[in-house]
Amino acid sequence: MGTDGEGGGTIAFLLYPGLTPLDMIGPLQVLGGLHTVAPEWKTVVVGERLQPVDSDVGVRLSPQATFEDVPAPDVLLVPGGGAPTIRAMGDEGIRGYILGAAEGAHVVGSVCTGALLLAAAGLLEGRRATTHWGYHMLLERLGATYVPERWVEDGGFMTSAGVSAGIDMALELAARLTDEGRARLVQLGIEYDPHPPQGPIEWERVDRNLLQPVVEQHVRGELTHRPELQRRLLRDQDGTRRGAG
Amino acid sequence: MGTDGEGGGTIAFLLYPGLTPLDMIGPLQVLGGLHTVAPEWKTVVVGERLQPVDSDVGVRLSPQATFEDVPAPDVLLVPGGGAPTIRAMGDEGIRGYILGAAEGAHVVGSVCTGALLLAAAGLLEGRRATTHWGYHMLLERLGATYVPERWVEDGGFMTSAGVSAGIDMALELAARLTDEGRARLVQLGIEYDPHPPQGPIEWERVDRNLLQPVVEQHVRGELTHRPELQRRLLRDQDGTRRGAG
Numbered sequence: 001m002g003t004d005g006e007g008g009g010t011i012a013f014l015l016y017p018g019l020t021p022l023d024m025i026g027p028l029q030v031l032g033g034l035h036t037v038a039p040e041w042k043t044v045v046v047g048e049r050l051q052p053v054d055s056d057v058g059v060r061l062s063p064q065a066t067f068e069d070v071p072a073p074d075v076l077l078v079p080g081g082g083a084p085t086i087r088a089m090g091d092e093g094i095r096g097y098i099l100g101a102a103e104g105a106h107v108v109g110s111v112c113t114g115a116l117l118l119a120a121a122g123l124l125e126g127r128r129a130t131t132h133w134g135y136h137m138l139l140e141r142l143g144a145t146y147v148p149e150r151w152v153e154d155g156g157f158m159t160s161a162g163v164s165a166g167i168d169m170a171l172e173l174a175a176r177l178t179d180e181g182r183a184r185l186v187q188l189g190i191e192y193d194p195h196p197p198q199g200p201i202e203w204e205r206v207d208r209n210l211l212q213p214v215v216e217q218h219v220r221g222e223l224t225h226r227p228e229l230q231r232r233l234l235r236d237q238d239g240t241r242r243g244a245g
Numbered sequence: 246m247g248t249d250g251e252g253g254g255t256i257a258f259l260l261y262p263g264l265t266p267l268d269m270i271g272p273l274q275v276l277g278g279l280h281t282v283a284p285e286w287k288t289v290v291v292g293e294r295l296q297p298v299d300s301d302v303g304v305r306l307s308p309q310a311t312f313e314d315v316p317a318p319d320v321l322l323v324p325g326g327g328a329p330t331i332r333a334m335g336d337e338g339i340r341g342y343i344l345g346a347a348e349g350a351h352v353v354g355s356v357c358t359g360a361l362l363l364a365a366a367g368l369l370e371g372r373r374a375t376t377h378w379g380y381h382m383l384l385e386r387l388g389a390t391y392v393p394e395r396w397v398e399d400g401g402f403m404t405s406a407g408v409s410a411g412i413d414m415a416l417e418l419a420a421r422l423t424d425e426g427r428a429r430l431v432q433l434g435i436e437y438d439p440h441p442p443q444g445p446i447e448w449e450r451v452d453r454n455l456l457q458p459v460v461e462q463h464v465r466g467e468l469t470h471r472p473e474l475q476r477r478l479l480r481d482q483d484g485t486r487r488g489a490g
Contacts, residue, residue: 015304022267022274022435025304029267029408032302045304052297052307057277059260059270059290062297062305112436133436150440162436163274164412172442184443190267191357191378191407193446194439195395197417198429201438 008040008177009074012101014114015045015063016094017053018084022163023111024061027077027170031177033186038178046070048093056081067097072104075173079166080113080132086218089120090226098123109158109173111166118157119144120229127154132162134211138219138233148208167192253285253422254319257346259359260290260308261339262298263329267408268356269306272322272415276422278431283423291315293338301326312342317349320418324411325358325377331463334365335471343368354403354418356411363402364389365474372399377407379456383464383478393453412437 011031013024024045032043047053047063054060078098081088088094098121102108110118115131118124119142129144129152130136136146151160151169160169171192175183216234223230256276258269269290277288292298292308299305323343326333333339343366347353355363360376363369364387374389374397375381381391396405396414405414416437420428461479468475 013304020274021270025266025270025302028302028304029265043303052305057270057273058288058309059258059273060297060307060309062307064303064305133433150438161438162434164435164437164439167409168440168442175443180443187441187443188378188446188451189407190409191446192409192439192441193395193406193448194409194437194441195413196432196437196439197413198420198425198432201433201436203438206433 008038009042009106010070011041011043011075011077012070012073013043013045014076014078014094014097014117015047015053015061016084016088016091018087019053019055019079019081020112020163021055021057021059021061021079023079023081023114023166024077026164026167027109027111027173029190030167030170030174030186033189034174034178034182036189037182037185041177044070044073046097048097056084067093071100073101074105075107075109075177076101076105077170078108078110078114078117080111080116080163082113083218083222085113085116086215087222089116090223090229095121105156107156107158107173107176109160109169111160111169112162115139115144115159116142118159124157124159127157128152129154129157129159130161131159133206133208134162135215136208137212138215141233141235253283254287254351255315256286256288256320256322257315257318258288258290259321259323259339259342259362260292260298260306261329261333261336263332264298264300264324264326265357265408266300266302266304266306266324268324268326268359268411269322271409271412272354272356272418274435275412275415275419275431278434279419279423279427281434282427282430286422289315289318291342293342301329312338316345318346319350320352320354320422321346321350322411322415323353323355323359323362325356325361325408327358328463328467330358330361331460332467334361335468335474340366350401352401352403352418352421354405354414356405356414357407360384360389360404361387363404369402369404372402373397374399374402374404375406376404378451378453379407380460381453382457383460386478386480
């Protein structure tokens with residue numbers, strides 16, 4: 001990782017309309033919990049404007065600062081979502097903020113399909129990365145190598161799997177920014193001792209291409225104004241075009 | 246539990262100023278995820294007013310409806326927090342909403358110190374319940390029996406341990422409201438296959454009374470306008486008064 005945990009700094013979370021809020025709130029609750037044990041690390045939620053934005057579960061969220069207020073965070077974390085995140089891949093304001101912030105950041109991280117925003121900005125080309133299991137084909141079509149792990153590091157980039165995986169990645173990041181003892185205190189603070197009542201996911205029964213038709217429908221519907229990006233995202237890995245896009 | 250999973254209905258989440266947002270967003274992302282597999286269950290975030298409220302990690306959240314809009318949900322879930330939740334224990338508007346909504350609800354649940362809001366409303370007297378590990382003494386002083394489990398059921402009440410425990414409880418509730426297969430689909434959707442990087446919490450090294458001085462300071466600071474409740478919360482289990490409260 002690009003940080004040695006010295007000095008502290010700003011951890012910015014990118015908020016945009018329609019996101020999956022657990023992608024952001026999980027890591028925010030972890031890294032926000034550093035304030036009692038490592039007050040030199042500050043979290044801030046940034047958005048294009050200060051107005052509340054929708055999420056995919058009805059609740060609306062308001063950022064604390066605008067893109068202009070926090071142009072150069074030390075850590076940038078980008079949450080994901082469904083169709084609205086595909087739409088955000090074609091948003092020049094979001095792309096510009098990610099590229100500008102990534103330039104000086106020690107760590108650039110993503111949760112779930114937030115990795116697609118990094119990839120659409122050209123940041124994951126040739127890198128190992130992960131994303132929500134159902135969207136891996138888009139990551140690959142943007143030049144990254146999809147690795148089906150809970151989180152993946154490559155250089156200063158730290159990407160996590162879908163939604164809840166951001167909590168695990170953030171605890172790992174907390175340990176890097178401070179030390180394992182303080183990460184454990186944060187873990188205790190949010191009582192993160194998970195016991196999924198139906199047990200772990202049975203990956204051998206999951207077809208990671210199951211959502212491909214839905215995902216490609218999102219690409220067709222949400223990126224009509226970005227035909228070049230749309231074409232890349234609808235191309236098979238062998239280079240042939242797919243479907244009506 | 247008071248529900249047999251038939252018919253569907255409304256799952257209301259109580260939003261109030263200063264809460265710990267992961268307490269609410271975790272279960273909301275789980276139960277909101279039912280919309281594709283059990284659209285008869287609808288989530289709604291309710292607050293006293295529609296305006297955004299602060300949280301304990303800077304981001305602000307806006308409810309979708311007011312208390313008056315959703316007086317009789319089928320399921321009520323109450324999130325927790327730190328000092329602001331202690332303050333909310335003395336809030337007549339919140340108490341009134343909880344009591345009214347609980348009257349007809351099949352399930353009344355809480356995450357973390359949300360259990361203290363139920364207990365302050367008199368709903369957990371004589372019941373087995375759980376809460377954040379650091380606040381268990383307040384639950385006991387309000388007449389409940391603290392059970393240090395991930396979640397606890399007693400009658401129609403389902404209480405979970407601190408913050409992240411709400412995700413586990415919500416997956417259990419999702420299975421009750423629908424069936425285990427659909428709960429597993431929701432789990433897959435949020436890729437909930439947790440791998441805490443520092444391992445599980447080492448409970449044998451945790452003193453569950455560690456936070457008692459801080460918790461009692463919150464009670465002294467936040468409930469000055471509710472002296473009777475304050476006295477109950479500062480009483481030891483054997484009935485003696487503690488400290489300067």
